[in-house]
Amino acid sequence: MAGSGVFAEIVDGDVYKYYSDGEWKVSNSAKTVSIINPTTRKTQYKVQACTQEEVNNTMESANAAQKSWAKTPLWKRAELLHKAAAVLKEHKKPIAECLVKEIAKPAKDAVTEVVRSGDLVSYCAEEGLRILGEGKFLVSDSFPGNERNKYCFTSKIPLGVVLAIPPFNYPVNLAVSKIAPALIAGNSLVLKPPTQGAVAALHMVHCFHLAGFPKGLISCVTGKGSEIGDFLTMHPRVNCISFTGGDTGVAISKKAGMIPLQMELGGKDACIILEDADLDLAASNIVKGGFSYSGQRCTAVKVVLVMESVADDIVKKVNEKVAKLTVGPPEDDCDITPVVTESSANFIEGLVMDARQKGATFCQEYKRQGNLIWPLLLDNVRPDMRIAWEEPFGPVVPVIRINSIEEGINHCNASNFGLQV
Ligand SMILES: NC(=O)C1=CN([C@@H]2O[C@H](COP(=O)(O)OP(=O)(O)OC[C@H]3O[C@@H](n4cnc5c(N)ncnc54)[C@H](OP(=O)(O)O)[C@@H]3O)[C@@H](O)[C@H]2O)C=CC1
């Protein structure tokens, strides 16, 4: 169970601790952040609201730990990562339980997220051994007039302290996809988990602790992004930021200093269907791509652009499959579960109402109970509707009928550049 057994030390009463300098700690702020269960809409967990001083101490410890870690042989770094991967997979059940309660991830998908995170950690260890073991040898006679009398060797070196900020939808997987590459490359890492998903992330971090990483090498500070985010991203000890999320990434890019930034942000992934498409295959992929985890995936199908001549057929086939989706709590492993927060549900509803007002065809009745929104296919969506351009991150898929490939490609290009045509 979450917070018990080997995880008992990460919780104090009913509040989860933060992890810094190799220890689980209670914040001096005496403040906590509540994590609301999307299904019950009641407080499920609480985490520490870390102070700026605690962030400073964490950064100092991460900076010191990185110096000796950079000298640790690659094979030893890989060995520890493999160990962490094994511990993570061993504890998949309590971590998956947190994902179900914090972000309403369907039970089976929650287990899959933890297992695939372990696999990713091992993969990074293996790739790191090869990629980081390589270097380049350059000679100087490539340009006219130069002799081969100068030599240059290059190899990859660590950046220092990496700040990792993942989003709520894969709080474990998208955290380890930052942690493992950073650590194998000789960096230390400070994680700021998403508020929804923070407790799953803390359990995951404890697996790294149990694997025996040196103190300070990996840390996890908790608190609302809107409160400690700027202090973290503008911290002078941070040498690199790896961020995955929405528009917040744009704001971070403007504020951060002259350091490397890795930004994986939102988008409007299109599925384009031409006349010669296999419509059964396309319909299956629209439903899987658009509605898995209630559309809360960056890789979700977020708009269907279909040639008018096959539009009626594809809409019919998709509707038949949508009718079979199960809707309900994540514990029952339903296909469609509550979206992550009430404000997300309100945002999605805003897009749906805008489409209704502007004349979209509703293939299903719009239905919502709390954060639970029933799957909805909107046909005859036009460019003046918000849903044509904005990312719902929910179980609503718009269909735009097109008359040429160019029309579809123009829509995709305009979406990617944030333009409306
Ligand atoms: N391209 C990709 O690979 C992926 C992109 N995404 C995108 O992520 C979005 C959904 O995730 P969501 O979590 O809602 O995204 P957000 O951008 O709202 O949040 C992402 C992270 O940023 C933190 N944060 C919030 N404010 C700040 C701040 N001022 N400074 C620093 N960090 C801050 C959040 O913390 P807190 O929770 O405490 O607010 C969270 O950890 C979608 O747009 C989706 O497309 C998702 C997955 C993959």
Ligand SMILES: O=C(O)[C@H](O)COP(=O)(O)O
């Ligand atoms: O970033 C995301 O949303 C996930 O990495 C998507 O992964 P998936 O397509 O394998 O679900």
